[in-house]
Amino acid sequence: MSEEWYYASGGAQQGPVTIDDLKARHAAGQIQADALIWKEGMDNWKPWNQVAELASAPEIVTEGAPVSPAPTADPVGDQIYAPPATNPYAGTLGGAGGPTVNPPNYLWQSIACTLLCCLPFGIVGIVYAAKVDGLSATGKAAAALEASNKAKFWCGLSFGTSIVCTILYLILMVAVA
Amino acid sequence: MAVRKWLVIGLALGAAGMVILVRGNFRGLPPCPLHSTTELYCPGCGVTRASRALMHGDLGTALQMNAVAILLMPLMAFVMIREIAAWGWQRPEWRPGTGGRWGIRLGFAVILYGILRNLPGFEFLRPGGG
Incomplete structure (x- = not known):
């Protein structure tokens, strides 16, 4: 970590x-x-x-x-720069009118993993990714960060599994040929 | 760390080189392990065959194989290039936006597509039109 x-x-x-x-x-x-x-x-x-x-x-x-x-x-x-109360996403930083920083929702990544990596893990990613913005908007920053991290985890799992499978396939193909 | 930047450039050139090399005599890959074991059509089923058809300039066949993936391809390419560039050049401000409500709807539409493809009566959504 x-x-x-x-x-x-x-x-x-x-x-x-x-x-x-x-x-x-x-x-x-x-x-x-x-x-x-x-x-x-x-x-x-x-x-x-x-x-x-x-x-x-x-x-x-x-x-x-x-x-x-x-x-x-x-x-x-x-x-x-007001000190963040619990985590940096909780409040508006940069003074009045400044940008609110929310955790990334990993939605695009989840969709890409679902379509391209052809694994059900991407779907779990989409479900978590969909929660992130709503939780951020209602001020549940800790929950939003947790959902963000879960979406990230499932995306990574989907991507990693897909890469490993592809490499195994290629090795298998070469071995058979 | 300039390593990331060169990694991205190297991989992009490698991918482009591979497309040029395999174009024309790319016969596809072995069958998908998920589909051969479970008989299920996942939302990404047909993407490889669709990509192969696109390499041959056959948009019709590509759309038959996986219409959703082909229609989303420009958008996916746009956000993925931004994401990868942001990672490689370490510029978080280049990262794509979250997509808001429409992004979430799109995500669930992809899941729904994956479910519908497996239901009777929606065979036309399967690769090759069922």
Whole structure:
């Protein structure tokens, strides 16, 4: 299980990304050293250089982009990025009118798996995927995230089984021929 | 990690190369294990034969094999390309939208299609028209 990280960029929440993605984006200059970071389990958004897992990463200071002082001293930062209560999908981030970030519903993936991977698992994926948006809309963020993860799981199972079957088939064909 | 990006480009070129190579003398694959063991027609039954017909430019046969998959193919290609590009280039904002209500209806329509194909009286939905 890889952890899902979120970061704030340009007034909007980005993610989820893996920690490797996060470091890569930081190295590419997409995330500044004072950008706010959050992952599940943290009780508040923290600037990059105060997150223990990330502080060890070599800091790349891009020229012409001076590193601003730590945002703990920046009252605006606290207002813009409200701490997520239980998980990052729960509320509206990025201030008034900002985008609400809901968990991905994996609907397209489920439909594609059902049609292309030819397995009943895709159908289970569709059923869970269909629940995600409704749960998000009624504020049941934890349930929405759970449905999202289940849809993801069944999609992956469908895709993986299909790949394994295809490879076994090819081996069998070559062996018979 | 630029590895992902090159993986995506490599796989796309490989797939395109394979289509060019097998086009014309692609005879299809062995029968589907699900159908041969259970006699059931799943929602994806006929997609391989439909793809083969499309490679030969025979849209009529392709539609007979799996009309839903062929009709959804442009949409599926659009969302899958966005999804894969978002993964490869690590740009979450490229990911396709959730589809909203219509996406959910589409999902259940695909399931319904899979059920109807197996019912008597709906043989015309099976690959080849039953």
